[in-house]
Amino acid sequence: MKKFSGTTLILTGIIVVLAVILVGVLLFMRNLPSAQRGVTPIVQVKAMEADSSIWGENFPNQYSTFLQTETNATRTTYGGSVPFEKLDADPMLRTLFAGMAFSKGYGEDRGHMNALTDVRNTPRLSEKTPATCYSCKSADNPALWASMGMAAYDALSFKQMSDKISHSIGCANCHEAGTMRLIVTNPALDEALKAQGKDWRTFTRQEMRTVVCANCHVEYYFKKEGNYLTFPWEKGTRVEDMEAYYDEIGFSDWTHPASGAAMIKMQHPDYELYTAGSTHYNAGVSCADCHMPYTRDGAAKFSNHNVQSPLVNPAASCGTCHTDVDYVVGRVNIIQKNVHDTMMATEKALVAAIEAIQKAAEAPGADTAKIEEARKLHRAAQLRWDYIAAENSMGFHNSQEALRILAAATDLARQAELKAYQAVNTASASR
Numbered sequence: 001m002k003k004f005s006g007t008t009l010i011l012t013g014i015i016v017v018l019a020v021i022l023v024g025v026l027l028f029m030r031n032l033p034s035a036q037r038g039v040t041p042i043v044q045v046k047a048m049e050a051d052s053s054i055w056g057e058n059f060p061n062q063y064s065t066f067l068q069t070e071t072n073a074t075r076t077t078y079g080g081s082v083p084f085e086k087l088d089a090d091p092m093l094r095t096l097f098a099g100m101a102f103s104k105g106y107g108e109d110r111g112h113m114n115a116l117t118d119v120r121n122t123p124r125l126s127e128k129t130p131a132t133c134y135s136c137k138s139a140d141n142p143a144l145w146a147s148m149g150m151a152a153y154d155a156l157s158f159k160q161m162s163d164k165i166s167h168s169i170g171c172a173n174c175h176e177a178g179t180m181r182l183i184v185t186n187p188a189l190d191e192a193l194k195a196q197g198k199d200w201r202t203f204t205r206q207e208m209r210t211v212v213c214a215n216c217h218v219e220y221y222f223k224k225e226g227n228y229l230t231f232p233w234e235k236g237t238r239v240e241d242m243e244a245y246y247d248e249i250g251f252s253d254w255t256h257p258a259s260g261a262a263m264i265k266m267q268h269p270d271y272e273l274y275t276a277g278s279t280h281y282n283a284g285v286s287c288a289d290c291h292m293p294y295t296r297d298g299a300a301k302f303s304n305h306n307v308q309s310p311l312v313n314p315a316a317s318c319g320t321c322h323t324d325v326d327y328v329v330g331r332v333n334i335i336q337k338n339v340h341d342t343m344m345a346t347e348k349a350l351v352a353a354i355e356a357i358q359k360a361a362e363a364p365g366a367d368t369a370k371i372e373e374a375r376k377l378h379r380a381a382q383l384r385w386d387y388i389a390a391e392n393s394m395g396f397h398n399s400q401e402a403l404r405i406l407a408a409a410t411d412l413a414r415q416a417e418l419k420a421y422q423a424v425n426t427a428s429a430s431r
């Protein structure tokens with residue numbers, strides 16, 4: 001048999017190595033999301049396109065899973081997609097929110113495709129509602145903010161803005177057309193990050209998989225002049241930082257009619273609680289890891305855009321990192337029950353404080369300075385409680401921080417109650 005020459009052997013060797021590399025690259029690319037594979041788009045999507053169905057022609061898997069957010073109807077113990085009335089589930093809320101819109105209706109949240117319908121149907125709307133309330137509900141916003149500026153947008157009323165808006169949340173709220181990269185679309189988020197000396201354009205891809213949710217899932221307020229949408233993050237994003245910010249500018253959302261305290265309504269600070277040193281955040285886990293797990297469709301691998309409670313499909317949401325899914329779901333149940341029970345104790349303390357302050361204010365000759373102190377304590381207690389109550393995970397996103405804050409809230413509420421008693425006792429002692 002003729003021996004192979006050295007050159008033939010070397011050439012064959014090179015060919016084999018190249019073939020192995022090629023197969024390896026192909027196998028690797030199969031696992032990459034289509035956008036990173038550089039698939040040629042079927043249609044050209046214009047910048048800030050509000051109609052998600054047009055983006056959907058290029059990305060059918062992301063679009064079809066996104067559409068499922070409209071019809072999800074599973075209820076979990078503390079969350080899920082059934083819009084039950086929280087005021088009926090927990091009547092203490094009517095006392096805590098007395099005198100403001102949330103005492104009229106407080107529905108559990110649903111999926112992104114319902115955001116526009118749900119904001120238009122909330123009993124919290126009134127003639128005075130500003131256009132700002134559309135800021136987190138529609139894919140029309142990025143183009144409107146670009147063309148008219150956010151200040152002019154926010155200066156309109158909800159009613160005036162209504163004919164300009166026709167799409168619920170969509171692709172344009174999270175992606176840049178063309179490149180499909182994740183971007184900050186809400187000017188208020190851009191400005192809040194800047195105020196902290198941060199620029200999202202320098203963030204890593206993994207960071208953006210969390211920050212993109214902060215376009216909406218955050219605490220915010222309307223600056224009095226022109227209802228300008230603002231995130232109170234200048235001093236930081238922990239609850240005490242936001243409280244210090246509000247105290248410094250003397251801001252309040254409403255005055256509690258029973259206690260007379262100048263109150264803050266906290267709004268879904270999901271991003272702030274999660275990033276305040278939670279186990280998962282510190283381990284580098286993003287919102288999308290749990291709420292948009294990778295899914296396979298034949299050869300394609302894509303992010304599931306059916307954003308909902310991860311408890312509906314924990315195998316997909318938690319199973320990528322945790323081998324014992326039943327165990328971690330069991331942990332969620334225990335954590336949520338602990339946070340819920342602690343929160344009920346806080347609510348009882350708040351209701352007691354409100355009643356005591358009201359009685360003190362009605363008592364003849366009561367010490368008004370002490371009543372004022374009690375009101376300040378009521379404000380401080382309730383904004384802490386609400387930070388955890390309005391957050392959407394019943395403490396799971398950061399259970400240690402949730403329990404720390406609820407403990408502080410209960411303590412402050414009982415101090416408020418005590419001050420109110422003292423206000424009356426000082427009066428009777430000096431008479």
Ligand code: HEC
Pocket residue numbers: 076077078079080081109210213214217270271272274275280285286287288289290291308309310311332392393394396397
């Ligand atoms: C480690 C996994 C994990 C991460 C990371 C995570 N979440 Fe969650 N999230 C959960 C779980 C579990 C719940 C509780 C669901 C329930 O009670 O049905 C939840 C609940 C929610 C809910 C309410 C869902 C409902 O059914 O009403 C929202 C909204 C939410 N998360 C947003 C976020 C945002 C925004 C981030 C990032 C800032 C984030 N989550 C990060 C696991 C996670």
Ligand code: HEC
Pocket residue numbers: 072079080081082108109110111112114115116118119135136137138169173174209212213214215216217287288291292307308309
């Ligand atoms: C443009 C604003 C916006 C962005 C961006 C956004 N959300 Fe939401 N999200 C909402 C609104 C508004 C609702 C409530 C809709 C309703 O109840 O009709 C909601 C609801 C949810 C729910 C509850 C769904 C259910 O079925 O109960 C989850 C979970 C959630 N969002 C997670 C996320 C995550 C994770 C991100 C980032 C990847 C994100 N959201 C980005 C505005 C936004």
Ligand code: HEC
Pocket residue numbers: 033034035036052053055056059062063066169170171172173174175180182205208209212288292301302303304305
């Ligand atoms: C609430 C924010 C949000 C909305 C709305 C949204 N996406 Fe995404 N999308 C994400 C996140 C987060 C990722 C993961 C990105 C990453 O890992 O870099 C993603 C990834 C993608 C990717 C990359 C491939 C993949 O699946 O990971 C494509 C393509 C995509 N989305 C298309 C769409 C389309 C089309 C729409 C509208 C129908 C849409 N997205 C709406 C947040 C969103």
Ligand code: HEC
Pocket residue numbers: 279280283285286289290310311314317318319320321322328329331332
């Ligand atoms: C991207 C990976 C990843 C995903 C997805 C993920 N986890 Fe985790 N989880 C971690 C890491 C990392 C830790 C820290 C573990 C450690 O330090 O040993 C952790 C810790 C935990 C802990 C212990 C928490 C604590 O404070 O001690 C629980 C409970 C948990 N995860 C539940 C869940 C649930 C429920 C889901 C799905 C909704 C989930 N995780 C999804 C990575 C993940």
